[in-house]
Amino acid sequence: MNNQTKTIYNSVKNLPNVGEKRLEALAELEIFTIYDLLRHFPFRYEDLTVKDITEVEDKEKIVLIGEVVASPVVSYYAPKKNRLSFRIVSDKVVIPITFFNQHFLKNQINTGETIRVFGRWDSQKRSLQGIKLLSSDIEKKDYEPVYHTTKRIKQKTLVKLIDSALKDYYSLIPEIMPDFLVTKFKLLSNARSIQIIHFPNSEKESLIARRSLIFQEFFVYQLKMQEWKEKNKRVNHGIKKEYDLPKIKEFLSTLPFELTGAQKRVINEIAKDLKLPQQMYRLLQGDVGSGKTVVAATALFSTWTAGYQSAFMAPTEILAEQHMKNLSELFQSNDLTIELLTGSTKAKDRKRILTDLKTGKIDVLIGTHALIQKDVEYHSLGLVITDEQHRFGVNQRKVLREKGVHPDVLFMTATPIPRTLAISAFGDMDISTLDEMPSGRKPVKTYWLKNSQVEQVDTFTKKQLKNNSQVYVINPLIDESENMDLQNAVETYESYRNKFGKEYEIGLLHGKLPSKDKEEIMRAFKQNKIQILVSTTVIEVGVDVPNATLMIINDADRFGLAQLHQLRGRVGRGKKESTCILLANPKTENGKIRMQIMTETNDGFLLSEKDLELRGQGDIFGKQQSGVPQFKIGDLVEDFNILQVAREEAIKLIRSKEFQQEDSFVELKKHSQISMDDSIVLD
Ligand code: ADP
Ligand code: MG
Numbered sequence: 001m002n003n004q005t006k007t008i009y010n011s012v013k014n015l016p017n018v019g020e021k022r023l024e025a026l027a028e029l030e031i032f033t034i035y036d037l038l039r040h041f042p043f044r045y046e047d048l049t050v051k052d053i054t055e056v057e058d059k060e061k062i063v064l065i066g067e068v069v070a071s072p073v074v075s076y077y078a079p080k081k082n083r084l085s086f087r088i089v090s091d092k093v094v095i096p097i098t099f100f101n102q103h104f105l106k107n108q109i110n111t112g113e114t115i116r117v118f119g120r121w122d123s124q125k126r127s128l129q130g131i132k133l134l135s136s137d138i139e140k141k142d143y144e145p146v147y148h149t150t151k152r153i154k155q156k157t158l159v160k161l162i163d164s165a166l167k168d169y170y171s172l173i174p175e176i177m178p179d180f181l182v183t184k185f186k187l188l189s190n191a192r193s194i195q196i197i198h199f200p201n202s203e204k205e206s207l208i209a210r211r212s213l214i215f216q217e218f219f220v221y222q223l224k225m226q227e228w229k230e231k232n233k234r235v236n237h238g239i240k241k242e243y244d245l246p247k248i249k250e251f252l253s254t255l256p257f258e259l260t261g262a263q264k265r266v267i268n269e270i271a272k273d274l275k276l277p278q279q280m281y282r283l284l285q286g287d288v289g290s291g292k293t294v295v296a297a298t299a300l301f302s303t304w305t306a307g308y309q310s311a312f313m314a315p316t317e318i319l320a321e322q323h324m325k326n327l328s329e330l331f332q333s334n335d336l337t338i339e340l341l342t343g344s345t346k347a348k349d350r351k352r353i354l355t356d357l358k359t360g361k362i363d364v365l366i367g368t369h370a371l372i373q374k375d376v377e378y379h380s381l382g383l384v385i386t387d388e389q390h391r392f393g394v395n396q397r398k399v400l401r402e403k404g405v406h407p408d409v410l411f412m413t414a415t416p417i418p419r420t421l422a423i424s425a426f427g428d429m430d431i432s433t434l435d436e437m438p439s440g441r442k443p444v445k446t447y448w449l450k451n452s453q454v455e456q457v458d459t460f461t462k463k464q465l466k467n468n469s470q471v472y473v474i475n476p477l478i479d480e481s482e483n484m485d486l487q488n489a490v491e492t493y494e495s496y497r498n499k500f501g502k503e504y505e506i507g508l509l510h511g512k513l514p515s516k517d518k519e520e521i522m523r524a525f526k527q528n529k530i531q532i533l534v535s536t537t538v539i540e541v542g543v544d545v546p547n548a549t550l551m552i553i554n555d556a557d558r559f560g561l562a563q564l565h566q567l568r569g570r571v572g573r574g575k576k577e578s579t580c581i582l583l584a585n586p587k588t589e590n591g592k593i594r595m596q597i598m599t600e601t602n603d604g605f606l607l608s609e610k611d612l613e614l615r616g617q618g619d620i621f622g623k624q625q626s627g628v629p630q631f632k633i634g635d636l637v638e639d640f641n642i643l644q645v646a647r648e649e650a651i652k653l654i655r656s657k658e659f660q661q662e663d664s665f666v667e668l669k670k671h672s673q674i675s676m677d678d679s680i681v682l683d
Helices: 020-028 034-038 103-108 155-172 179-184 190-198 203-234 245-253 261-275 292-305 317-330 347-359 394-403 419-425 451-466 479-500 515-526 561-568 589-600 604-614 640-655 666-672
Strands: 044-047 061-078 081-090 093-100 114-122 127-134 143-146 281-286 309-313 338-341 364-367 381-387 408-413 430-434 445-449 470-474 506-509 532-535 548-553 579-583
Touching: 034 155, 044 203, 061 093, 061 103, 061 127, 081 103, 103 127, 155 190, 190 203, 203 640, 203 666, 245 292, 261 281, 261 292, 261 408, 261 430, 281 292, 292 309, 292 317, 292 381, 292 408, 309 317, 317 338, 317 364, 317 515, 338 347, 445 451, 445 589, 451 470, 451 479, 451 548, 451 579, 479 506, 479 532, 506 515, 548 561, 561 579, 561 589, 561 604, 579 589, 589 604
Parallel strands: 093 127, 281 408, 281 430, 309 364, 309 381, 338 364, 381 408, 445 579, 470 532, 470 548, 506 532, 548 579
Antiparallel strands: 044 143, 061 081, 061 114, 081 093, 114 127
């Protein structure tokens, strides 16, 4: 390749040893260009300093150097399972070493040679379970990067590729940050930070590089958002809706309850947006039970009085059905036409619905992803509402937004996000918050019991069932030990069948079931055909089963506060008093605190703040997509201070005269440049 075309954005196939296969493997890691590769940062480091075995703890990962004194023996102890054993002498001590399922190392371990082994120390047996054989010549570093990998590409390969990319392309790494900020915050150059983050000489060095990279990441992100926000303010490309206020007031007067102060406030915030010529882009967050549905209904109703159609999208069929039922009731005394469209809608009905939608006969269409399929055409789409927004991918939301001529968009979520975090992370959205519960709501009584008290729980469960109430039993399923967790759920299900199966129907729900089956089980529970539902955490966030009054959460300390609160919100939705029992023997102080806090408050926002304190961003929002933007290196919680500073600087810069000049901050603009359609920063 000649120098003119050599850039950091060249495909990784320009690197040595990258053929078609490897190209594909890299693509799985979303690595396409050299720059992608260089920005595939290690997620942690392995400390490979050699330690003195008299000072290491049991199960600690350590590096040993020693001479091989007994050559390796491979034994096969089960089908496809083997063990490689040998001994070394390190500091005059003989240490047995065992590698599992790495029999191929045999040829690299020869008597009389000195080797370096990384492994887990067993202080009782005074032996090492080998994890990796470190070749003694290369990788002499004491601080080694660990990358996310896939089955098709190994750590070693990544290290080599990154190393060669750095050698070849170092001088081409763009410097993005404005000089004055580099100076002001003592940042390292982009190139230097990238080089160090991959191959630091010490922990301290890696932290310095991290800080610079995080600052840059947050800064560019904030700049994008602020830019989008400014642009959106300037351009009037939305629909101005002249709604009928007296009619809306009349609608509100038919509600069987008085709106809470928060509902009134939020309805006003949305109404204001509807009337403005800009496109609404608003997040409505409210704890479970805070009454989001009525707020959504009012927005749909207002849009209808202005002569526009609305779409209301839910993540599952069962939730869509539930909304259909609730909204039909709310709208019954009006001649507003509402329809349901899901994957299960019969072809004949679907055809009619699509025609009616196109001709404008349908005013509100409720449904699942079916709402955004290609052939779904609207007559005059003015408002899109999505429930539990985080369950939708960027593309789906994008398609939905493109269905109309810039319809207003309202995302609803029951995951309370601490205010400080929300402002910084969702800076491009306006946020409405329902921070008040309807009066008369009975808080869910929460108890924390030890595993040994399970009999008490059974007695209580029996009482609830006798009362014709239904029960949820939740088991954790957290990805790493997925199979074991699944087994736990199955065992719990069996034990409940033994205990209650004669008199009651028991159901089992988990993520491995096809979604049709999941919905079927959920529906059966809703219809009280199942009385006890044993489930992993897949139970739907918004599904309403008012007759369920007891929630038992096993190993509750394995959940974060936010998630426990979400789960607890499945009960307490009817008139009967509800109870949540946390069964846990927490091993850590933190776990005990979490259990305690749960018994003390029902306030989701308070809990999310506490969760922030106790755990990090990653845990708070769960492993699933939560709607919070994913950063490559920054952590919204841990690095919150950097985020705030980056935000302030981004706002200042964007408003400065210099920034308006066309040829200023060229590299920065290139990296923060966005079109309207990529502006969705969630996900
Ligand atoms: P969520 O925010 O979890 O979606 P919902 O909209 O489903 O909450 O409301 C929960 C329950 O509270 C519903 O039965 C609803 O009718 C009722 N509700 C909503 N607003 C009020 C209110 N202001 N006063 C009394 N009950 C209300
Ligand atoms: Mg809801």
